[in-house]
Amino acid sequence: MNWMDIVVIGICLAIGYKFVSAMMATPKGEATAAPDRKAPLQLDTRRPWYDVLGVAPDASRREIDTAYQALIAQYHPDKFTQHGEDIREIARVRAKELSAAYYLGCSLRPD
Numbered sequence: 001m002n003w004m005d006i007v008v009i010g011i012c013l014a015i016g017y018k019f020v021s022a023m024m025a026t027p028k029g030e031a032t033a034a035p036d037r038k039a040p041l042q043l044d045t046r047r048p049w050y051d052v053l054g055v056a057p058d059a060s061r062r063e064i065d066t067a068y069q070a071l072i073a074q075y076h077p078d079k080f081t082q083h084g085e086d087i088r089e090i091a092r093v094r095a096k097e098l099s100a101a102y103y104l105g106c107s108l109r110p111d
Contacts, residue, residue, distance in 0.1 A: 052101035061109040068102040 050057045053067040075098060077091040 049101035049104040052097055053105060055105070059105070059109075061106065064102065064105045064109060068098060068105075071098050072102075 075094040
């Protein structure tokens with residue numbers, strides 16, 4: 001490998017880096033996230049996680065698991081496929097809220 005090969009490889013790497021950077025950049029007219037949408041698994045701060053799951057604040061991990069499984073079975077969006085879009089959206093929001101509360105509760109109870 002001579003010095004010309006090294007120069008060509010360096011130039012190709014620089015061009016490739018610029019190309020990939022340009023492809024991954026967000027277009028100027030496009031916003032990065034809708035301001036009125038919540039991030040995934042973001043818990044509604046008006047209700048504590050234990051109220052969302054219907055458990056006591058000092059509930060054990062087993063109680064949290066049981067409550068989550070019962071509620072997600074009731075509100076899972078797949079159970080509402082034959083209902084209207086508005087009902088499915090309510091189920092999606094409720095399932096996300098339940099999941100966020102479950103993950104938060106589990107993170108506080110590592111047992």
